[in-house]
Amino acid sequence: MDQSIKTKCVQGGYRPGNGEPRQIPIIQSTTFKYNTSEDMGKLFDLEASGYFYSRLQNPTCDFVAAKIAELEGGTAAMLTSSGQAANFFALFNICECGSHIVASSSIYGGTFNLISVTMAKMGITVTFVSPDCSEEELNAAFQENTRAVFGETIANPALTVLDIEKFAKAAHAHGVPLIVDNTFPTPVNCRPIEWGADIVTHSTTKYMDGHGSCVGGVIVDSGKFDWMAHKDKFPGLCTPDDSYHGIVYAEKFGKEGAFITKATAQLMRDFGCTQSPQSAFILNLGLESLHVRMPRHVENGLAVAKFLKEQPQVVKVNYSGLEDDPYYALAQKYLPQGGCGVVSFELAGGRAAAEKFMKNLKLAAIETHVADARTCCLNPATSTHRQMTDEQLAEAGIPAGLIRMSCGLEDSADLIADLKQALEAI
Numbered sequence: 368m369d370q371s372i373k374t375k376c377v378q379g380g381y382r383p384g385n386g387e388p389r390q391i392p393i394i395q396s397t398t399f400k401y402n403t404s405e406d407m408g409k410l411f412d413l414e415a416s417g418y419f420y421s422r423l424q425n426p427t428c429d430f431v432a433a434k435i436a437e438l439e440g441g442t443a444a445m446l447t448s449s450g451q452a453a454n455f456f457a458l459f460n461i462c463e464c465g466s467h468i469v470a471s472s473s474i475y476g477g478t479f480n481l482i483s484v485t486m487a488k489m490g491i492t493v494t495f496v497s498p499d500c501s502e503e504e505l506n507a508a509f510q511e512n513t514r515a516v517f518g519e520t521i522a523n524p525a526l527t528v529l530d531i532e533k534f535a536k537a538a539h540a541h542g543v544p545l546i547v548d549n550t551f552p553t554p555v556n557c558r559p560i561e562w563g564a565d566i567v568t569h570s571t572t573k574y575m576d577g578h579g580s581c582v583g584g585v586i587v588d589s590g591k592f593d594w595m596a597h598k599d600k601f602p603g604l605c606t607p608d609d610s611y612h613g614i615v616y617a618e619k620f621g622k623e624g625a626f627i628t629k630a631t632a633q634l635m636r637d638f639g640c641t642q643s644p645q646s647a648f649i650l651n652l653g654l655e656s657l658h659v660r661m662p663r664h665v666e667n668g669l670a671v672a673k674f675l676k677e678q679p680q681v682v683k684v685n686y687s688g689l690e691d692d693p694y695y696a697l698a699q700k701y702l703p704q705g706g707c708g709v710v711s712f713e714l715a716g717g718r719a720a721a722e723k724f725m726k727n728l729k730l731a732a733i734e735t736h737v738a739d740a741r742t743c744c745l746n747p748a749t750s751t752h753r754q755m756t757d758e759q760l761a762e763a764g765i766p767a768g769l770i771r772m773s774c775g776l777e778d779s780a781d782l783i784a785d786l787k788q789a790l791e792a793i
């Protein structure tokens with residue numbers, strides 16, 4: 368019987384047997400004991416599944432990864448040390464020196480930097496496209512050496528909504544997978560695999576943890592992309608891996624298991640960006656209430672967006688749940704229950720107004736974080752982007768008076784009262 372996502376949030380992944388602990392055990396152990404070298408040898412040859420060293424795999428992390436795979440409707444998943452590590456591994460698992468990526472230009476700054484600066488040093492190039500581009504423009508971005516397409520369901524911080532079907536169609540027409548970072552909606556509000564995405568990533572640091580406790584990430588494989596059908600593009604999955612006695616991942620583990628097995632066996636082995644079992648345990652506590660928290664974040668986001676829309680000190684509000692937002696139609700399609708609790712808005716008075724407004728907030732805290740139970744605000748011009756002039760900011764689509772507000776789980780009446788007094792004080 369296929370269970371509701373609400374039930375999967377609570378009960379997915381770990382299913383204890385008779386007399387076993389009710390809560391996920393924290394296996395705080397670097398290593399695992401075997402009776403014979405032969406037993407352990409089979410693990411190193413990927414002939415048997417099991418644990419030998421927590422840099423590659425740990426049972427606590429695997430229980431939590433299995434829950435997230437169920438939530439996203441995937442076949443396999445792995446936890447990573449951060450969202451950055453998740454996106455890097457998802458791309459680097461199928462890209463190498465000489466490969467090319469097509470990516471939405473509307474993505475998280477850290478990911479933009481990862482792809483455009485750091486991966487460029489590895490010989491991997493990128494063409495950025497507007498998430499709103501036409502199918503023709505999108506198709507024109509592909510090259511002979513394109514190996515992946517990347518986008519964010521709801522972009523942080525631009526809050527654009529990705530037309531997942533459009534991007535999936537173009538990716539598949541060119542024989543490559545679509546990777547979607549689904550951090551902001553979470554699988555409670557959108558499951559990109561149902562719309563054609565092949566790989567889904569998250570910064571679990573955000574809503575999944577939801578309490579500002581642990582930095583982490585996850586990669587989920589849909590198990591749908593047919594690597595062997597595009598053998599020449601994906602030699603890492605479709606030709607023998609000499610570091611594991613010539614295993615061909617796509618043959619031995621099939622469509623369902625190849626991607627995550629390779630990412631674990633090669634990338635975790637060599638880069639070691641693992642999540643600690645302690646963090647995975649805390650992440651799971653967050654997941655148990657994700658389906659209860661997300662509707663409240665959405666409710667508060669919408670209430671705040673509607674309030675801000677009516678204020679004379681505010682010239683613009685970005686929130687795809689508002690009927691006159693440019694992304695309303697896409698949000699209705701992909702996010703019918705709402706997107707997330709993050710709203711951005713522009714103050715009429717520019718930089719000076721933003722500085723005053725931020726100073727006067729009493730409940731919303733000034734933080735670079737988003738997607739926490741506690742409401743927080745950020746003015747990029749005076750914090751994360753303070754090296755840029757007002758002209759440069761305007762060019763980058765981040766006006767000096769822009770505020771990003773991540774609505775938490777408090778009573779929306781209190782959030783609005785705080786905003787009201789801070790706006791009046793400008």
Ligand SMILES: *Cc1c(COP(=O)(O)O)cnc(C)c1O
Nearest residue numbers: 449450451475523550570572583
């Ligand atoms: C925060 C964030 C990341 C990076 O995640 P970390 O856990 O901070 O490494 C990636 N993508 C999106 C959409 C994010 O919001």
